[in-house]
Amino acid sequence: MRMMVGFCPALESLGFNAASLHELAGDASHRRFFRVALTGGGTIVAALYPADQAAQEEQAARDEEVHRWGWDRGLPIPRPLGRAGLVTVSEDLGNEDLDRAAERLGGAVLAPAVEALAAFQRCEFADLPTRPFDAAFFRRELASFEEHALTRSVRAVPEVGAFLDGLAARLASHPYRLLHRDFHFNNLFLCRGAVRAVDFQDMRGGPDTYDLASLLRERGGAAVAGDEAALVERAAERLSWPDGWRLRYLECSAQRGLKVIGTFLRLAAAGRPAYLAWLPVVRARALEALESLGAPGPLCTAVGASAVEGL
Numbered sequence: 615m616r617m618m619v620g621f622c623p624a625l626e627s628l629g630f631n632a633a634s635l636h637e638l639a640g641d642a643s644h645r646r647f648f649r650v651a652l653t654g655g656g657t658i659v660a661a662l663y664p665a666d667q668a669a670q671e672e673q674a675a676r677d678e679e680v681h682r683w684g685w686d687r688g689l690p691i692p693r694p695l696g697r698a699g700l701v702t703v704s705e706d707l708g709n710e711d712l713d714r715a716a717e718r719l720g721g722a723v724l725a726p727a728v729e730a731l732a733a734f735q736r737c738e739f740a741d742l743p744t745r746p747f748d749a750a751f752f753r754r755e756l757a758s759f760e761e762h763a764l765t766r767s768v769r770a771v772p773e774v775g776a777f778l779d780g781l782a783a784r785l786a787s788h789p790y791r792l793l794h795r796d797f798h799f800n801n802l803f804l805c806r807g808a809v810r811a812v813d814f815q816d817m818r819g820g821p822d823t824y825d826l827a828s829l830l831r832e833r834g835g836a837a838v839a840g841d842e843a844a845l846v847e848r849a850a851e852r853l854s855w856p857d858g859w860r861l862r863y864l865e866c867s868a869q870r871g872l873k874v875i876g877t878f879l880r881l882a883a884a885g886r887p888a889y890l891a892w893l894p895v896v897r898a899r900a901l902e903a904l905e906s907l908g909a910p911g912p913l914c915t916a917v918g919a920s921a922v923e924g925l
Contacts, residue, residue, distance in 0.1 A: 621635060621648070621650075621660065621662070621701065623698075624698035624699055624700075624701040625650065625660065625698070625701070625703070627698045628695065628696040628697075628698050628703055629696075630650065630652055630658060630695075630703065631652060631653040631654070632650045632651070632652065632653070633651045633652060633653045634650075634651045635648045635649070635650055635651075635660075636648060636649045636651075638659070639800075644663075644664045644667065645661045645662065645663055645664070646661070646662045646664075647659060647660070647661050647662075648660045648661075648662065649706060650703075656706075657706045658695060658703050658704065658705065658706055659692070659703070659704050659705070659706045659707075660701055660702070660703050661674075661701070661702045661703075661704075662700060662701055663700040663701075663702075664700075665700060670700055671699055671700055674697060674699070674700055674701075674702055675697065676743060676815075677702065677815040678694065678697045678702050679743050680742070680743050680744060680814070680815050680816075680817065681694045681702070681704070681814075681815065682694050683741075683742060683743060684737075684814060684817065687737050688733065688737075689733055689734060689737060689811075689814075690730045690733050690734075690808065690809065690810040690811060691810060691811055691812070691814055692704040692705035692706070692707050692810065692812065693705040707803040707805045707810055707812065708803060708805055710803060710804045710805070711799060711800050711801070711802060711803050711804075712727060712799035712800075712802045712803070712804065712809070712834060712835070713799045713800060713833070713834040715804040716799070716834055716837075716838050719804075720838055721838040721839070721840050723799075723804065723809070723838070724829070724830075724835070724838065724839070724845060726804070726807075726808055726809040727797075727802055727809045727829055727835075728826075728829075728848075728849050728852060728853075729808070729809065730802065730808070730809040730810065730811060731794075731797060731825055731826065731829070731849075731853065732852060732853055734791070734792045734793065734794055734797075734811075734817070734825065735791040735792060735822070735825075735853050737792045738792075739791075739792040739818070739819045742792070742817070742818060742819070744816060744817065744818040745818060746790060746818050746819030746820060747785070747786065747790075747793075747818060747819065747820040747821070748786050749782045749783045749785070749786035750782075752781075752782035752785050752786060752869055753778065753779060753782035755869070755873040755876075756778055756782070756869070756872055756873060756876065757876070758873075758876030758877055758879070758880045759872045759873060759875050759876030759879075760778075760876070761876070761880070762875075762876055762879035762880055762883060763872075763875055763876060763879055763916055763917070764913075764916050765916070768912045768913070768915075768916050771910065771912050771913075773910040773912075774910050774912055774913045777909055777910055777913060778872075778913075781865060781868060781869050781907075782869065784865050785820075785821050785824075785865055785866060785869055788820075788821035788822060788823070788862050788865075788866070789821070789822045789855070789856055789862075790819045790820055790821065790822065791819070791820070791821075791822045791853075792817060792818075792819060793817055793818060793819065793820040793821075793824050793825050794811055794814050794817050794825050795814075795816045795817055795818065795820070795824075795825070795828075796813050796814075796816070796828065797811065797825035797826075797828045797829050798828050798829060798832045798833045798834075798835060799829075799832075799833045799834035799835050800833055800834070801813040801814075802829075821862060821865075821866050822853070822855050822856075822859070822862065823855065823859055823862045823863040823866045824866045824870060826846065826849050826853075826863070827863060827866045827867040827870050827871075828870055830842055830845060830846070831867055831870070831871065831895075831896070831899040831900075832870075832874060832892065832895070832896055832899075833892050833895070836895045836896075836899060837895070846859075846860075846863060864903045864906050864907055865903075865907065867899060867900065867902075867903035868900060868903040868904050868907055868909070870900075871896055871897075871899055871900025871901075871903060871904075871917075872900055872917070874896050874900075875893065875896055875897060875900060875917065877889075878890060878892060878893050878896070879893075897917055897918070900917055901914060901917045901918050904917060
């Protein structure tokens with residue numbers, strides 16, 4: 615009831631009258647998400663940004679700007695319905711993310727997911743409010759991995775730092791497309807026969823193979839990928855990737871895997887241990903990519919141990 619009192623003025627200012635609220639599973643941010651049943655029927659999804667953190671209204675405004683940018687360009691995302699202060703409202707895509715959809719459809723969910731990815735990849739991003747990735751950005755993304763998965767002695771090995779620096783630089787040299795940036799099963803929903811994405815507020819220009827590595831090597835996607843090499847081959851043709859994509863896919867798999875390992879361990883250390891359930895599969899795929907790229911032994915050993923240490 616208290617949450618209703620806090621939400622109602624914001625929703626009413628946007629023309630929505632709430633009958634009830636149901637809190638939904640959140641993401642790795644501090645936003646809270648609610649399914650709102652409306653008095654006249656139907657539902658919407660509202661996101662509440664934390665009032666106790668600086669610049670959150672500015673963040674909500676920027677996220678809404680990205681949302682409307684993507685919707686206006688026909689991306690497969692929910693329709694934006696407005697913002698009032700720390701509350702943003704959008705279309706409700708339902709409950710069937712690809713984890714749930716895969717329980718009845720198995721690997722068949724991957725084909726519509728690739729079609730959703732194709733919509734992102736053919737969209738021009740020059741005027742997107744978020745700036746494209748660069749090498750420094752890729753390198754900063756690995757800070758949590760270094761802090762939570764590497765011992766001080768491993769961080770001090772010159773070859774480890776040099777490899778991570780080089781990996782970030784190589785990703786920045788890849789052909790760029792529009793990225794969702796967290797294109798995994800829990801951010802993808804099967805809605806009226808097509809896959810649509812949520813948690814896209816950080817989309818930006820980046821390496822062409824990045825989102826597919828996220829789809830097939832993280833969370834539920836890794837469990838249903840089956841013949842991953844064949845899937846990537848078909849996706850590369852569908853998405854018209856230029857030659858050299860096999861190496862680029864490995865490099866993105868390595869960087870993204872290390873970034874995600876660091877994120878999961880950081881969240882677990884902050885009291886959110888549920889993310890550790892996904893750590894083993896990400897660790898295994900990242901280690902595979904690193905070994906294929908000839909990464910230093912101490913780095914590979916640390917990645918192999920990170921799941922055990924985290925659990």
